[in-house]
Amino acid sequence: MTKLRGRRPTIDDVAREAGVSRGTVSRVLNGGHWVSDGARVQVEKAIKSTGYRINPHARSLATSRTGSVGFLLTESYERFFSDPNFLQILRSSADALAGHGMTLVLIMADTLDERHRATEYLTGGHVDGALVVSSHRDSQEFLAELLAARLPVISAGIPLGFEEQVGYVTADDEGGARAIVEHLGAHGRTRIVHLAGPQDTSGGTGRLQAFRTVIGDAYSDERVAYGDYSRESGASAMREILAREVPFDAVFAANDLMAAGAMDVLAQAGLAVPEDVAVVGFDDSPVAQQTTPQLTTMRQPFDRVSEEMVRLLVDEINGRPAGRMVIPTELVERGTV
Amino acid sequence: MTKLRGRRPTIDDVAREAGVSRGTVSRVLNGGHWVSDGARVQVEKAIKSTGYRINPHARSLATSRTGSVGFLLTESYERFFSDPNFLQILRSSADALAGHGMTLVLIMADTLDERHRATEYLTGGHVDGALVVSSHRDSQEFLAELLAARLPVISAGIPLGFEEQVGYVTADDEGGARAIVEHLGAHGRTRIVHLAGPQDTSGGTGRLQAFRTVIGDAYSDERVAYGDYSRESGASAMREILAREVPFDAVFAANDLMAAGAMDVLAQAGLAVPEDVAVVGFDDSPVAQQTTPQLTTMRQPFDRVSEEMVRLLVDEINGRPAGRMVIPTELVERGTV
DNA sequence: CGCGCGGCTGAGAGCGCTCCTAGTCCATAC
């Protein structure tokens, strides 16, 4: 064993130790094809004995790959981290990436300053691509900069304003909304109101559009009130509807949190769920099981979404054109009809 | 202007364009010392015209510096992100690092799998050092691994079990606790109970120890109940104390959230704050201003803490020995005495 | 016996920077 004088062992040290060439060690390191069993064993032994760790920067320089992708957060931290859906997408994206041997690095870009730094970082060659979530319309120029730098990007949800230019994975908002209205209809509920989500996100608009289309002539603007996906906004949207005195026997909320807020208000107003009014949410987030009765909702398969986002991103990094993907949702029937 | 065939411009392209050597461009890039004004101007012009961006991996390879540090999270996401203190440390650390030209990369290490990946990442040469927060005792082996890899590490709070081996920055828990007891005494409150924080963190133990020492003979175990810094735990600790029927005229809670929980319980029990019982918290987090009356508390200067952590870390990265630092706290008098 | 071929290996040439050293140039000092 040759001396290192305290420096980190390099691939050459391993090669020397194993009695093979640098090239052979490199081949072992990268899948081990075209390496004889004997050589592989020697190399593995040498790696262990020297305590060799690959130098990621040298590798990146040679391959012009970094092995990491940015997970871009343009939402305020508080908002993001209090939404269990986001957290789940984050987690399962990290897992999916690990499956491809890549690491996720979380990039927060809430304040202007942070956005500037984030752009620098992302376009500066630190990552191979980026996953963006919660792209409100106000993050458009941000996206544009990433695109201009030719950074592979995949969005969770349809990136409004960039539908043609960036790949995305989204749950089937329209299909889900349609199924909800039909489900309600099957239970004899046809006077439906909709608590819509933010209209600068594809989920918000998609669900509203579908609701509108499906109920057709029964539609009128007073059957819709808007919120921002928070529980509180669901409550106030519900109050708004009640104040309008439109007759209704069912509420379709744009997400579970808003549905929960609506149920709070309904209870206060002395309306029984589901007897007097049925309530259906969207997401199947943890809160759906915490309401009484438990909430019937349209499940968004976030695991699938993350998985597919990663797949598409990896594809795009490898030069295959950006894909688009719509993932079906699934009705979870619980106690609110 | 020479052609690039779609590849990213390199330092050589800039040099050629500016009519100087690679070395000169590099000098401009790194502070611009020993460069004539003329040359600098030409180089800057060339950088702009070519759209040159430094290649971080090439630079890292040459300097064996990455320019980024890990912000290590061993807490559960939910817990971490719902604690405004953490969020503030995160933010101001990122700012402070930016001031040194470095970037923060957030590393989540909650599950076992994630911890494994995190260790790989941190010790694999991706970062120059790490900031660790909320190091409960159960993250000891984790810390040990980082240390074994000779990674510079600075801890927020005293890293129990590693006091001698890793640098840290902590608020003055003992001094703060002492000042609280004295403040209470000055208001005639001497029958104090303490709602202690988790005893596997230095904040939790430090405040309890100081409380115990300062009240001296007045101390007895029944004057202490334990919690985990959450509001709910503060409430149940308070209930525990009430059930014990020890006489008390003041509550010293280990943090503001627990104090708020205690105040909820006190109100239910029909005890007036501060008339019947005084309450003092610790942290001066946002919740201290949301209670009625607003909470008197000991402010922890998280901005200072982050700043100093970054300073110490940078020092250590530059080969100066790890420092330790205790930052004074400051009493914020509001309505609970 | 010569040839081709598959399996495997070694070595050179980069990747794009920074660092170091030798050197140039010019102004001032002797």
Place this chain on the structure above:
DNA sequence: GTATGGACTAGGAGCGCTCTCAGCCGCGCG
């Protein structure tokens, strides 16, 4: 005139990898 030194510059060496390609070896086949 030459020597001295400060300001600046060029370019080679090297950071630790991967990639490519030529070459080796042994085997089966004509």
